[in-house]
Amino acid sequence: MGDNRLPPLVLTDDERVVLQGWASRRTTAQGLTVRARIVLERAGGHSNFVVSARLRVARGTIARWRARFIADRLDGLADEPRPGVPRTITDAQVEQVVVMTLESVPEGETHWSKRRLARKVGMSSTSVGQIWKAFGLQPWKTETFKIxxxxxxxxKIRDVVGLYLAPPTNAVVFSVDEKPQIQALERTAPVLPGTPERRSFDYVRHGTVDLFAALDIATGQVIAKVTDRHAAIDFRDFLADIDAHVPAGLDVHVICDNLSAHKAPVVQHWIMQHPRFTLHFTPTYSSWINQIERWFAELQRRCPDRGVFCSVDQLTTALHTWIDIWNKDARLFTWKKTADQIIDHICHYCSRISRPAH
Structure with missing residues (x-):
């Protein structure tokens, strides 16, 4: 049903194609999408009242964009320049801030602060902060690394990553490690609820436990065992626990680090007696490649970090409870990087730190 008071809205074939493209959300401008739909609906002979009900926009808005389209066609649907203060910071000044942040430091200091750099380049600290944010610069942050x-x-990288990305058939792959010295801490004062939660900085320690864990990379399920130490014989016994959980007929691949307990004679003797087990060792100083470390981080954050434990038994019960809950709704940690990507990244980093400036 049309609106007889307004002249008909006629579109050319090219205009209709462009408007249909905008209306189908092939543009990042949400407002332009709505405007294109308004024009198409009005060109289809629908009244402002009908279009308003369909698109859930005010009739005054429909009339405004219809009039702008008639006056300027497709160009009339674009946003007009908005009023505002003219830009005062030039591209050269932006480049100066970025270059100084990356390639220099203030005298006697290790990195620039917003205020120090703002005084140096003659602009406000807010402007420096906005430039840093736009370019992802955070000079106050540091990270550690070890090649x-x-x-x-x-x-070893190819071996471990190969197990993650293409695990062998008729086999189970476990990422295994120990989390030693988990402390049973009791705060000296009751924890006060709130956001953030408040707790006393001092505590009473009631002992520690060690946790052996094996993450099934195919299911996310975890086999765990709490002990009071992590000697070679304890690791051997944990391998026996894994053996009991895995159905007969399946090979078992165990990814672990280079702890001496993992290579002890008692462990090697057990492996020889259980030929379906194969140990795969991560490179030294490369715990990041062992997926169980990601699970340990989840465990630490959700259980021991904010827990209050008056005894080792309480801590042990809490750990077992959390692990049981995890296994009921286990989720996978998906490995995405290939071995070649990791090796290329390491080579690139080594190249950077081997330059004369370093």
């Missing part, structure tokens, strides 16, 4: 000196670094 593995393992002579078999490349071979």
């Amino acid at each position: 593995s000196p393992d002579p078999l670094l490349i071979d």
Whole structure:
């Protein structure tokens, strides 16, 4: 049903194609999408009242964009320049801030602060902060790294990552490690609820436990065992627990780090007696490649970090409870990087830190 008081809205074939493209959300401008739909609906002969009900916009808005389209066609649907203060910071000044942040430091200091750099370049600290944010610069932050000196670094990366991305058939792959010295801490004062939660900085320690854990990379399920130590014999016994959980007929691949307990004679003797087990060792100083470390971080954040435990038994019960809850709704940690990508990244980093400036 049309609106007889307004002249008909006629579109050319090219205009209709462009408007249909905008209306189908192939543009990032949400307002332009709505405007295109308004024009198409009005060109279809629908009244402002009908279009308002369909698109849930005010009739005055429909009339305004219809009039702008008639006056300027497609160009009339674009946003008009908005009033505002003219730009005062030039591209050269932006480049100066970025270059100084990345390639220099203030005298006697290790990095720039917003206010120090703002005084140096002659602009406000807010402007410096906005430039840093736009370019992702955070000069106050530091990260640590360690390049593995393992002579078999490349071979071990390919071995472990290969198990993640293409696990062998008729086999189970476990990421295994120990989390030692989990403390049973009791705060000296009751924890006060709120956001953030408040707790006393001092505590009474009631002992520690060690946690052995094996993450099934295919299911996210975890086999765990709490002990009072993590000697070689304890690792051997944990391997026996894994053996009891895995159905007969399946090979077992265990990814673990280079702890001496993992290579002890008692462990090697057990492996020889259980030929379906194969140990795969991560490169030295490369715990990041062992997926169980990601699970340990989840456990630490959700259970021990904010827990209050008056005894080792309470801590042990809390750990077992959390692990049981995890296994009821286990989720996978998906490995995405290939071995070549990791090796290329390491080589690129080594190239950067080997330059004369370093």
